[in-house]
Amino acid sequence: MEVITERKATTKEEQEQEQEEEAQADVEIWNYVFGFVKVAVVKCAIELGIADAIENHGGPMTLSELSSALNCAPSCLHRVMRFLVHNQIFKEKPTSHGSIAFEQTAISRRFIKHGQNSMAAFVLLENGPEMVASWINLSAGVQVNGTPAFKAAHGKDIWSYAVGDGSFSKVINDAMACGARVVTVPAIIKGCPEVFDGVGSLVDVGGGNGTALGLLVKAFIWIRGINFDLPHVVCDAEESHGVENVGGDMFQSIPMADAIFIMQVLHDWGDDECIEILKKCREAIPKDNGKVIIVETIMEEEENLGDELKSVRLKIDMAMMAHTDKGKERTLKEWDYVLGQAGFSRHNVKHIRAVHSVIEAYP
Numbered sequence: 001m002e003v004i005t006e007r008k009a010t011t012k013e014e015q016e017q018e019q020e021e022e023a024q025a026d027v028e029i030w031n032y033v034f035g036f037v038k039v040a041v042v043k044c045a046i047e048l049g050i051a052d053a054i055e056n057h058g059g060p061m062t063l064s065e066l067s068s069a070l071n072c073a074p075s076c077l078h079r080v081m082r083f084l085v086h087n088q089i090f091k092e093k094p095t096s097h098g099s100i101a102f103e104q105t106a107i108s109r110r111f112i113k114h115g116q117n118s119m120a121a122f123v124l125l126e127n128g129p130e131m132v133a134s135w136i137n138l139s140a141g142v143q144v145n146g147t148p149a150f151k152a153a154h155g156k157d158i159w160s161y162a163v164g165d166g167s168f169s170k171v172i173n174d175a176m177a178c179g180a181r182v183v184t185v186p187a188i189i190k191g192c193p194e195v196f197d198g199v200g201s202l203v204d205v206g207g208g209n210g211t212a213l214g215l216l217v218k219a220f221i222w223i224r225g226i227n228f229d230l231p232h233v234v235c236d237a238e239e240s241h242g243v244e245n246v247g248g249d250m251f252q253s254i255p256m257a258d259a260i261f262i263m264q265v266l267h268d269w270g271d272d273e274c275i276e277i278l279k280k281c282r283e284a285i286p287k288d289n290g291k292v293i294i295v296e297t298i299m300e301e302e303e304n305l306g307d308e309l310k311s312v313r314l315k316i317d318m319a320m321m322a323h324t325d326k327g328k329e330r331t332l333k334e335w336d337y338v339l340g341q342a343g344f345s346r347h348n349v350k351h352i353r354a355v356h357s358v359i360e361a362y363p
Helices: 012-033 037-048 050-057 063-070 074-086 120-126 129-136 138-142 149-154 158-164 166-191 211-219 271-283 310-323 332-341
Strands: 091-094 100-103 201-205 224-229 243-247 259-263 291-296 346-351 357-362
Touching: 037 050, 037 074, 037 120, 050 063, 050 074, 063 074, 063 100, 120 166, 129 138, 129 149, 129 310, 138 149, 138 310, 149 158, 149 310, 158 166, 166 211, 201 211, 211 224, 211 243, 211 259, 259 271, 271 291, 271 332, 332 346, 332 357
Parallel strands: 201 224, 201 259, 224 243, 259 291
Antiparallel strands: 091 100, 291 357, 346 357
């Protein structure tokens, strides 16, 4: 019988490296044991309104002031703030009376619920009970003939679940809106405004509450916008100058326009569905000068050590596996494939200062 043994280090250098790796593993393993803690405490801070209280106060707040404003037990709030300060989410500042006050940082301001740069809604979506349940069931979706994680957790896919739960649907739309408002759309407007030159009418497919399209129409005042999404979604969409809200199903038909804008929608679907949606987009634009503007994450096939957002893209891809039946982030080769299968003759890619890129696809 063949006996398999672990390889042992043969040189002093290898032994020292092995000991170093073991020592590092002893520390790093705790980050996995308690990996959920950081985001759980941040979620707690958002729900309590810690950043909101400090912002409304107009400056740093002592523990006594903060606990009084939030109606929190001082001893528990102290422990929460100690953790958040250690993780550089808030800062400590000495007061003239010798006590310690807590003040905002650039990241804590992202947690102000209604702040201009708030990402609180996105944190609350991804760490709410519905999404967390799908993460817990992630392995079910990885197995051969397994059940997608969200469906394993809830008995139906995320879209059917959202139709039946108005509050969850609103959380999704609020999260997508804050991501569009704070990060993606400003990066598009600043990074590639020429994409919208000559576009008189624009349909935002899967536009949610209309936030993204409203920002685009405000930036490019010559555009007439149509915010297109499922009826139960657009019925709650905001009224915005230059934007018409239209309910429908993108798998059936899409309103006609000079160009189609589709942001973070195609990654929710497998290749077959993605091709079907793209075909409907192509049918809705002029054959001679129309185009589809796709905003999605593009996975790099080669290692790029200077890409500080690669880990975010990898996490988003895992989120697609956790939250959708067949959704995924695609490489350039995979985008070439689905666009070709949908009948587009050519496309180009524009990179922006965001986790996403812009793809212009032409009939």
